[in-house]
Amino acid sequence: MTTNPTIPIPPRDAEVIHIACEFCPVACRYRVFRWPVGSEGGPTASENALGVDFPGAIGQGISPNMHNVVTYGGKLHNIIVQPDPDVDVANVSGDHSIRGGVLARKLYNPGTRTAERFVTPMLRVRGELQPISWEAAIEIFSRVSRHVLDTYGELAWGVKIYSYQFFENTYAISKLARGSIGTPNWAPHHAPAEGDDTPGLSDCGIDAFNSSYLDDKEADVLMIIGSDPYETKTVRYTTWMRETPIIQVGPRAGFTARRAEKNGGLHLQLRPGTDTALLNAIAREIIAQGWEDTEFIAERVATRAELERETHWRRKKFALTFEEYRDYLFSRDEFTPEGAEAITGVPASKIRKAAEMLAAPNPDGSRKKASIRFEKGLYWSHNYENTAAVGSLGVLIGAVGRPGRTTSRLGGHQRGGLSGAGYPKEKSPHEYEGNKVEMDTDRWFVEGNTRFMWVIGTNWVGAMAASQRLRRRLEELVRRTGPEVTSTDPDRAVEALTARIDAGGTVLVHQELYPNETTEYADLVLAAAGWGEETYVRMSAERRLYLYEKVADPPGEALPDWKIASMIAQRMGFEGFEWPDTNAIFEEGGPRSGGRKAYNELVEFARERGMRAHDVLKGFSTMKAAEGSYAEAAGIQAPVRREGEALKGTVRLHEDLVFKTDSGKANFTLPDWDAVAERLRILGPGPDEFFVLNGRVNALWNNLGDQLRMSYNVERWPVNFVEISPSDADRLGVESGDWVRIWSDRVVDQLGEEMYAEVTAVAYVTDTVPAGVLFTYFLYPGQPMNSLVPADTSLQPLNLRYNFKLGRGKVEYLGPSEWKDAFRMSFVPRNLV
Amino acid sequence: MPRTPDTGPDPAERARDVADALTPDHGGTEVNRREFVTLLMAIGGGVVVGGVGGVGIGYWNASKDEVTVVRPPSEVAGADPEMLVFYPKVPIGNLDELEVGTPVMFEYPLAGQTSALVKLGRPALYGVGPDGDVVAFSTRCSHMGWPLDGVFDPENCVFGPCPGHFSTFDATLGGQVALGQATQRLPQVALVIDEEGTIYAEGVLGLIYGYRDNLKDGEPAEVTS
Ligand code: SF4
Numbered sequence A: 001m002t003t004n005p006t007i008p009i010p011p012r013d014a015e016v017i018h019i020a021c022e023f024c025p026v027a028c029r030y031r032v033f034r035w036p037v038g039s040e041g042g043p044t045a046s047e048n049a050l051g052v053d054f055p056g057a058i059g060q061g062i063s064p065n066m067h068n069v070v071t072y073g074g075k076l077h078n079i080i081v082q083p084d085p086d087v088d089v090a091n092v093s094g095d096h097s098i099r100g101g102v103l104a105r106k107l108y109n110p111g112t113r114t115a116e117r118f119v120t121p122m123l124r125v126r127g128e129l130q131p132i133s134w135e136a137a138i139e140i141f142s143r144v145s146r147h148v149l150d151t152y153g154e155l156a157w158g159v160k161i162y163s164y165q166f167f168e169n170t171y172a173i174s175k176l177a178r179g180s181i182g183t184p185n186w187a188p189h190h191a192p193a194e195g196d197d198t199p200g201l202s203d204c205g206i207d208a209f210n211s212s213y214l215d216d217k218e219a220d221v222l223m224i225i226g227s228d229p230y231e232t233k234t235v236r237y238t239t240w241m242r243e244t245p246i247i248q249v250g251p252r253a254g255f256t257a258r259r260a261e262k263n264g265g266l267h268l269q270l271r272p273g274t275d276t277a278l279l280n281a282i283a284r285e286i287i288a289q290g291w292e293d294t295e296f297i298a299e300r301v302a303t304r305a306e307l308e309r310e311t312h313w314r315r316k317k318f319a320l321t322f323e324e325y326r327d328y329l330f331s332r333d334e335f336t337p338e339g340a341e342a343i344t345g346v347p348a349s350k351i352r353k354a355a356e357m358l359a360a361p362n363p364d365g366s367r368k369k370a371s372i373r374f375e376k377g378l379y380w381s382h383n384y385e386n387t388a389a390v391g392s393l394g395v396l397i398g399a400v401g402r403p404g405r406t407t408s409r410l411g412g413h414q415r416g417g418l419s420g421a422g423y424p425k426e427k428s429p430h431e432y433e434g435n436k437v438e439m440d441t442d443r444w445f446v447e448g449n450t451r452f453m454w455v456i457g458t459n460w461v462g463a464m465a466a467s468q469r470l471r472r473r474l475e476e477l478v479r480r481t482g483p484e485v486t487s488t489d490p491d492r493a494v495e496a497l498t499a500r501i502d503a504g505g506t507v508l509v510h511q512e513l514y515p516n517e518t519t520e521y522a523d524l525v526l527a528a529a530g531w532g533e534e535t536y537v538r539m540s541a542e543r544r545l546y547l548y549e550k551v552a553d554p555p556g557e558a559l560p561d562w563k564i565a566s567m568i569a570q571r572m573g574f575e576g577f578e579w580p581d582t583n584a585i586f587e588e589g590g591p592r593s594g595g596r597k598a599y600n601e602l603v604e605f606a607r608e609r610g611m612r613a614h615d616v617l618k619g620f621s622t623m624k625a626a627e628g629s630y631a632e633a634a635g636i637q638a639p640v641r642r643e644g645e646a647l648k649g650t651v652r653l654h655e656d657l658v659f660k661t662d663s664g665k666a667n668f669t670l671p672d673w674d675a676v677a678e679r680l681r682i683l684g685p686g687p688d689e690f691f692v693l694n695g696r697v698n699a700l701w702n703n704l705g706d707q708l709r710m711s712y713n714v715e716r717w718p719v720n721f722v723e724i725s726p727s728d729a730d731r732l733g734v735e736s737g738d739w740v741r742i743w744s745d746r747v748v749d750q751l752g753e754e755m756y757a758e759v760t761a762v763a764y765v766t767d768t769v770p771a772g773v774l775f776t777y778f779l780y781p782g783q784p785m786n787s788l789v790p791a792d793t794s795l796q797p798l799n800l801r802y803n804f805k806l807g808r809g810k811v812e813y814l815g816p817s818e819w820k821d822a823f824r825m826s827f828v829p830r831n832l833v
Numbered sequence B: 001m002p003r004t005p006d007t008g009p010d011p012a013e014r015a016r017d018v019a020d021a022l023t024p025d026h027g028g029t030e031v032n033r034r035e036f037v038t039l040l041m042a043i044g045g046g047v048v049v050g051g052v053g054g055v056g057i058g059y060w061n062a063s064k065d066e067v068t069v070v071r072p073p074s075e076v077a078g079a080d081p082e083m084l085v086f087y088p089k090v091p092i093g094n095l096d097e098l099e100v101g102t103p104v105m106f107e108y109p110l111a112g113q114t115s116a117l118v119k120l121g122r123p124a125l126y127g128v129g130p131d132g133d134v135v136a137f138s139t140r141c142s143h144m145g146w147p148l149d150g151v152f153d154p155e156n157c158v159f160g161p162c163p164g165h166f167s168t169f170d171a172t173l174g175g176q177v178a179l180g181q182a183t184q185r186l187p188q189v190a191l192v193i194d195e196e197g198t199i200y201a202e203g204v205l206g207l208i209y210g211y212r213d214n215l216k217d218g219e220p221a222e223v224t225s
């Protein structure tokens, strides 16, 4: 019987391994103590590897959830995965969130629910997934792919893949799919198409990840739009933003909003989807008061003559000079404080106050250091207009390239994408006003054009919009077309699968750690290794490159994604995939790592010294800002530069006030309210409907592959929840803990048709949401809230991004749930300050 | 919806339901709720649980006679007389002295392990007393150990937000993290009350922050009541 909870203390000779968090973009640094089971260190500093005298003081403790027993080198080892108390960047002094704090429990230990990992490749035979050999799996994959490519061309061969799961994997897989195979049928985990997530900001010339966490702290005021950083970028908030006055912009009054109001900040609680009007009104008020950064605008913002010479079609269409931007804002009554109040619901007085906080000069006449941060609550609706509005506001107040003065994304995940081959946009079947745009792969699939789909490390079905349409099409194209596979014999399997393809069906391969909704349709499962099971590189939201060292063996026969891609490529006869390890890929990728990710100097530096690039990077893992500089501590901030004999990082981009435009100057972009208003008219809720917003909450991460296998998290969130305001709850007769159903017969699907979709959730009655607005977790297994989200990209044709934050539906009481009174799930307010 | 004391089944009943429904997670060292409640019930039925490294915890509202007083270390053969090997049963207060919503501090089981005893005014998981609402929790935040002394919110029955990183723990729910960053619940002190209304601490569920073992690396707390 487990009795008194205890944790083993690492002995002095325990190995120390460095790794960063798997989850959010802050990328907190962790150190792992690993030692064979059977021994333990003692309670004094001289007897243990922690150097701590027990009991430990603040920040020195180890939680039971930081311990696990894993296999490494075939032998059982204890591991302690501890937020690194020695770092002085990112998670200074070992700060961490509830997500990263339990990382140890993510690793495979068959005595836990991690036993549900895929441990071998599997083939669906007569409806059942049967373990098969890697040899057979790669043969089936390769021969079926070859058939599709030869018969239907590369557009029929698709990849849906995480964008962030380490440079070496994304490099290897994109080299195969976009290079050797040459398909444009490629989309990241979060969108139906490759391409820019923040096009309006990019068209201002501003890089989406230009800032450092340091800027959050140095700012006199921080405007945060469409994200609750306490919940979702936790340590960035608790370590870097906690003292900075915040203007929180979003429909929910969560922890960050409430604390902002209590500490000299503001909460602008706007109606969903009205960000453009609000930001335009703030900008207009700033101009009306003469608070814009006239010096920056005069020197570093493009003139009409310069804009005429821009070559990119989007910038030609949308880029504005200051005068044009000003004239647009002043031509519309919607952008007066009162006009915007009518649209957004934010009081005019608060709009004026926000303008003042951001841009009114200090008493001595100097400019305030204002920064703007934003994330998906902003740009997962009205993608172009909202990002144009935020970029233009940043340019207006000169919040670019200077300490405490930056306009930047917060990030949803870490940055682990490296292109092994460029996206072949010229082959895309989709265009906008005669300009090629990246392929809308979901639409293409729903139309029945994709014959082979390789889904890697994402729950495609649940994650994309109108997900119940995707599910229905998978049912038709995978399960109900052509013959069934009846044998694991590769010849017979390939015969059955190609027969299905020739009958108009689709073959689905799912490469994953755990089964999810997408796996239900998989013909072939490829067992993948994950975080901590291979040595990799990626970077944080402040571009800090880091070496993630291997902690444990992958389970069973599971393999890293790069390895699987390399086996497939070689079996298909492609060259250039014979890497011995991830370091070889990292080095090969150096010359292709441009822009904010550029690290080739590090590769060159290593080569000159006969070193491995991974090892050079590893050298930065234990460096401290206090002993050198902020940019080269616990990793190195890309772009990596060379100064004499030393490698140097880059604290922030655009410090030279050079921007990513043809002129090198910044510009404004049109934050077109008419386009937004028209979209809201089509997609907005009717009189008896709610806005059904979805997003993340503190404890949960993405498809919950890890979290729902930890009892600690399941206790808190045993089912999906929906926040509902007290007044709506009263009206509907719903109390916290009651089941509700949320449904809509007006979900716009990938083809632009309206369909019915329904999901359930347990009500969480709270004043976090205003009346008429619901909020729920976006990717809870079995309760796919994205099924209520519109998928018609023709409503956003110039950049194919879904309006994830414009779900709508009706709500009905279903009855009490088991959690209502069972002392299992807390329903106390989550916005107490 | 706030739960009021007069709704729902009796707290012990609920605790049992919870125990039945919980999924055990065998991977770690954290005592899970099923085991906790099993222990509670075992002792409630008069069964003695003990042994070196074992834990003795009182059942909800059990009478004095039914609860086995764990033996002091001096009575365990071979044990270091300076160390606790069992959770001692120590008086920490009296029901009559508790005011709803006002925490009373005590240390348990070791000196420096500060905890708060509080009558919540609404039934709680593992709550004791006639209303099932008397609970006690460690006041070292289970995130990074900042003190939670003085941040009890009687209206919402939560400890927090913690001054460290704002974690909030639901005192009606075994210290579940309502919002925040702690990687385990706030450790709850197991209580028992005798006929005279004396409240005893008898065990701790969860590892107190900073410790490798709640019973090691310190001196037993002085008994104050
Ligand atoms: S804040 Fe983000 S990176 Fe840091 S521990 Fe939490 S999830 Fe990981």
Ligand code: FES
Pocket: B141, B142, B143, B144, B145, B146, B162, B163, B164, B165, B166, B167, B180, B181, B182
């Ligand atoms: S110490 Fe309490 S939340 Fe961090």
